[in-house]
Amino acid sequence: MNRAPHVVVHPDADVLAEATAARLLTRLVDLQSDHSPVHVVLTGGTVGIAVLRAVAASPVRGAVDWSDVHVWWGDERFLPDGDPDRNEVQAREALLDALGDALPADHVHAMPARTAQVPDTDAAARLYAAELARHAPADADLAVPSFDVLLLGMGPDGHVASLFPGHATLSVSDRTVVGEDDSPKPPPPRVSLTFPAIQAAAEVWVVAAGDGKADAVAAALRGAPSTEVPAAGAVGAVRTLWLLDVAAASHVAVDAGETRSEPGPARRQTEGPGSTWAEVDELVAPLLGDLTVPDSIASAATAAALPDIAVSAPQGRLLELLTRATGARRVLELGTLGGYSTWWLARGAGPEGVVVSLELSADHAAVARRSLDATDIGHRVQIEIGPATATLERMIHEGTEAFDLVFVDADKQSLARYLDLVVALSRPGTVIVVDNVVRGGAVLEADHPDARVQGTRQFLERVAQRADVEGTVIQTVGRKGYDGMAILVVR
Ligand SMILES: C[S@@+](CC[C@H](N)C(=O)[O-])C[C@H]1O[C@@H](n2cnc3c(N)ncnc32)[C@H](O)[C@@H]1O
Numbered sequence: 001m002n003r004a005p006h007v008v009v010h011p012d013a014d015v016l017a018e019a020t021a022a023r024l025l026t027r028l029v030d031l032q033s034d035h036s037p038v039h040v041v042l043t044g045g046t047v048g049i050a051v052l053r054a055v056a057a058s059p060v061r062g063a064v065d066w067s068d069v070h071v072w073w074g075d076e077r078f079l080p081d082g083d084p085d086r087n088e089v090q091a092r093e094a095l096l097d098a099l100g101d102a103l104p105a106d107h108v109h110a111m112p113a114r115t116a117q118v119p120d121t122d123a124a125a126r127l128y129a130a131e132l133a134r135h136a137p138a139d140a141d142l143a144v145p146s147f148d149v150l151l152l153g154m155g156p157d158g159h160v161a162s163l164f165p166g167h168a169t170l171s172v173s174d175r176t177v178v179g180e181d182d183s184p185k186p187p188p189p190r191v192s193l194t195f196p197a198i199q200a201a202a203e204v205w206v207v208a209a210g211d212g213k214a215d216a217v218a219a220a221l222r223g224a225p226s227t228e229v230p231a232a233g234a235v236g237a238v239r240t241l242w243l244l245d246v247a248a249a250s251h252v253a254v255d256a257g258e259t260r261s262e263p264g265p266a267r268r269q270t271e272g273p274g275s276t277w278a279e280v281d282e283l284v285a286p287l288l289g290d291l292t293v294p295d296s297i298a299s300a301a302t303a304a305a306l307p308d309i310a311v312s313a314p315q316g317r318l319l320e321l322l323t324r325a326t327g328a329r330r331v332l333e334l335g336t337l338g339g340y341s342t343w344w345l346a347r348g349a350g351p352e353g354v355v356v357s358l359e360l361s362a363d364h365a366a367v368a369r370r371s372l373d374a375t376d377i378g379h380r381v382q383i384e385i386g387p388a389t390a391t392l393e394r395m396i397h398e399g400t401e402a403f404d405l406v407f408v409d410a411d412k413q414s415l416a417r418y419l420d421l422v423v424a425l426s427r428p429g430t431v432i433v434v435d436n437v438v439r440g441g442a443v444l445e446a447d448h449p450d451a452r453v454q455g456t457r458q459f460l461e462r463v464a465q466r467a468d469v470e471g472t473v474i475q476t477v478g479r480k481g482y483d484g485m486a487i488l489v490v491r
Helices: 013-032 045-057 059-063 087-102 121-134 195-199 211-221 276-283 292-303 313-325 340-349 362-373 388-397 415-424 439-444 451-465
Strands: 005-010 038-042 069-073 075-077 147-152 177-180 190-193 203-208 239-245 330-334 354-359 381-385 403-408 426-435 469-476 483-490
Touching (some): 013 038, 013 147, 013 203, 045 203, 121 177, 292 362, 313 340, 313 426, 313 483, 330 415, 340 381, 340 403, 354 362, 354 388, 388 415, 415 426, 439 451, 439 483, 451 469, 451 483
Parallel strands (some): 005 239, 203 239, 330 403, 403 426
Antiparallel strands (some): 075 190, 177 190
């Protein structure tokens, strides 16, 4: 069994829908050469319906024997029959009507609508559970059909199907279907598969587009508890696919055109929740010293809903040790976020050291200020709010004293320009550390559509061009995925 999430990133939401449709059609054809019937679980939502439209429009749709396919739903809005907000109604309009008689009517297993006979979500859940049980194999552990592919959308809060963060439905394990009467998304009454039913599917495909989803995608892939980010529990029995557009993937270290390598059956899973990389980060945690303070800074950032893009604890420790080993007293940081890396740098700089940290967002800076002031190093950190380029130009203009160590971790588009500016604020021997310069290997692609990848490529070229810096790039893996750090020294 391979439960490693496999992440595939497409350039935009349209390509994502088309590519998912093509993937689904190909998979159905493959499955039909192996067994019969095939069970597919559909999802609603913008991307889910766009996928169905793309299936309807594809000439490959004729390669599927639809008479052999059963269609199910992961969740439904509990509304009267024919209500246009029902996932079933939208799926009929997008695809099922177009299939006509090719898909037998009794293979379309819609969740019950609200009627006088089915007055509440619990009754609907019981009926759907019975329908699932009727199609379950005799020897099944759980009374559900052998779902081959289960599609799920995901909300910005990380909800999947109608399983919402913090709701009691998340822990239901004694049923396959559950009623939800208090959905934070209208309409409140819903019917949803439970986690055990979802996780019984051979393949679970989570499809998400847009930067509003980026935080939840990153949190789920990093193994957040499914009580907080339900999508973290969207795991297939054999395979889990995350099909994303660039915006939704923007907080994980994968980029358009990149797909995560899938471990073979005999290998340990390297990335994602509970993976080797994440576990090794845990294993080495005792080497890092007392993590109470940095953990509290990280928690404050999470509580303030800052994106989960700070360095990891082992990386923070590297910054501390580099700062201490080089005897750096004056440290410059680009990109404060919640002050997590700032704290490690200030620790490394010692009681006489100072850190000047540049941050575009006043909100991020305020969170960092609060967190750092709650520690014993707050008075040694100066946060400058505004675009880093303007702040650096002003500092150069003012003749600011040279820094001993610089950590560059702001926007990646401007990296080459940042290099020029921080070298101007350096002395011979200044160490410059630049994070995220490998980007899951996306830097290999010369025509990559992501401006961050292009910015990183330009930075690497600039380092090679400049005679006054020498350095290296170390590829990194860990809880944060696959990336890399440049470590440079000014000559
Ligand atoms: C990756 S986060 C920094 C993480 C932080 N160094 C840590 O590890 O804890 C990047 C930060 O850079 C900030 N940023 C983005 N563009 C910027 C710019 N043009 N100037 C200054 N800061 C910027 C973002 O607001 C964000 O807080």
